[in-house]
Amino acid sequence: MPSRRLSGLRRRRRARRQRRAARDWAEGLPADVLLAILHRLDHIDVLTAADRVCRSWRRASREEPSLWRWITMRGHEGIARRINRGGLACEAMRRSAGQCEAFCGEYAGNDGFLVYLSEQSPCLRSLRLISCNDVTDMGFTEAVKALPLLEELGLAM
Known part of the structure; x- marks a missing residue:
């Protein structure tokens, strides 16, 4: 009796491993692809969402700063109430590892974010803020002073 149960357990484990291997199709993809x-x-x-696809997508989306060199966070009105755009913008800046050159954000900024942006992205050349109503004149001035390479600035309300 115990041997039957053990062989069934082995079959289930083997089937689980095969399903897991079949799901992780992107594991063998080259990094550039x-x-x-x-x-x-x-x-x-x-x-x-990319973190949830597979291990290699999670690793690439979290550990590859070149993916975050030009950040655009616009649209997504359908999920705007469910997500914290400012928090996502901070996470994107963190993942850029100081290599972000351009940021365009809609409803994604306040004074705290601008200070964080100026600290995390010293090589920022382009900044576009759209409908960031929580940004004050003082916070904006401090952030722009701390970005010496800034060449392009766009504000839209």
Whole structure:
């Protein structure tokens, strides 16, 4: 009796391993192909969903700063109430590891974020803020002073 039960357990474990191996199809993809796929996604999608696809997508989306060199966080009105755009913008800046050159954010900024942006992205060249109503004149002035390489600035309300 115990031998039957043990063989059934082994079959279930083997089947589970095979299913897991079949799901992780992206594990064998070269890094440049994987990054090309992730570059085609919206940054909000990468932040909220790419971590859940497989181990290699999670690793690439978290540990590859080149993916976060030009950050655009616009749109997504349908899920705007359910996500913290400011928090996502801070996470994107953290993942850029100081290599972010351009940031465009809609409803994603306040004074605290601008200070964080100026600290985390010293090589920022372009900044576009759209409908960031929580940004004050003083916070904006401090952030712009701390970004010496800033060449392009866009504000839209």
